[in-house]
Amino acid sequence: MWCNTNNDLDWHIDKDELEGRRSGRFLLPLLSTVFYPHVRCAGGELLVADSPPIENGYQGPLPTFGSVISIPPVVNRLVLFSPGILHRINPFEGERYSVAVNIWEQAPLTTTAAEPPA
Numbered sequence: 001m002w003c004n005t006n007n008d009l010d011w012h013i014d015k016d017e018l019e020g021r022r023s024g025r026f027l028l029p030l031l032s033t034v035f036y037p038h039v040r041c042a043g044g045e046l047l048v049a050d051s052p053p054i055e056n057g058y059q060g061p062l063p064t065f066g067s068v069i070s071i072p073p074v075v076n077r078l079v080l081f082s083p084g085i086l087h088r089i090n091p092f093e094g095e096r097y098s099v100a101v102n103i104w105e106q107a108p109l110t111t112t113a114a115e116p117p118a
Contacts, residue, residue: 005097032100034100037075039073046089049086050069053083053084
């Protein structure tokens with residue numbers, strides 16, 4: 001889980017970031033979510049590439065796509081999408097807060113590396 005406060009994310013696929021840097025593989029969550037508790041902006045849409053999702057364990061470049069689905073940020077809107085989907089945040093002016101939560105089958109290395117020792 002993480003909070004995005006007025007940030008601008010480029011095209012990416014939600015994955016275990018530490019494993020991605022270590023091996024180049026895309027280890028994917030079961031589900032990605034974005035919730036908008038506060039929005040006062042122009043722009044800031046969630047842009048989702050209209051392309052087939054990549055498979056768990058994929059190694060290679062980000063997929064290409066021809067079109068984009070645009071989802072405006074709206075207060076109390078919850079967006080859910082499948083794993084392996086390429087997405088980004090459209091540039092915006094104003095305030096845009098979101099809470100992103102990925103649902104995992106098992107904890108990603110990114111999470112376990114950040115945990116304090118037992």
